[in-house]
Amino acid sequence: MAPKVLVVDDEAPIANVVALKLRNASLDVLVAMDGQEAYERAIAERPDFLITDLQMPGMSGLELCARLTAELGSIPTILLTAKGFELEPGATEGLPIRRIMTKPFSPRELLACVQEELGQLVDP
Numbered sequence: 001m002a003p004k005v006l007v008v009d010d011e012a013p014i015a016n017v018v019a020l021k022l023r024n025a026s027l028d029v030l031v032a033m034d035g036q037e038a039y040e041r042a043i044a045e046r047p048d049f050l051i052t053d054l055q056m057p058g059m060s061g062l063e064l065c066a067r068l069t070a071e072l073g074s075i076p077t078i079l080l081t082a083k084g085f086e087l088e089p090g091a092t093e094g095l096p097i098r099r100i101m102t103k104p105f106s107p108r109e110l111l112a113c114v115q116e117e118l119g120q121l122v123d124p
Contacts (some may be wrong), residue, residue: 002028003118006047008038008064009080010056014103018051021107022114027073035059042068042075050077051110054087062087065095076117080105 005027007017012033019029030045032038035056042050050068052061059067061079068075074096081087083102092100098117101110 002026004028004030004045005049005051005114006030006032006038006042006045006062008032008035008052008056009110010034010053014053014080017107018110023113025111025115027114028033035061035064036062039067043071044060046072047075048112051114052077052079054079062091062095065092065097067116069095077119078110091097 005022007015007018007022007029009018010033015031015033018047019031030041030047032041036058038052041058050065052064054061065077076097077097079092079097079100081102083101083104087100099113101113
């Protein structure tokens, strides 16, 4: 069974490009357009991996990671941020964020990161 990846971004074109790239690599992809929808989908679907935008209306990517970690345990995460946006020191401490990628990013590079992280989960 293919690993399940939840992609969260309030910008539909970004979510769609990422989802397409991951699906073409035979991953099972779920898409949510904001943090609340992502939280609900994650509780119902239990993804193996999370790719989330940092800045979203309602619930940020950091808040989403914190809530999911409290509810489901550690879900490896790639956090997407806008160019020039800097996180506060320690903002990701205690969260399962494996990488932070700045937009614009290469979908190919993102896929390579996801595959590398999933490989480490399967092959520790």
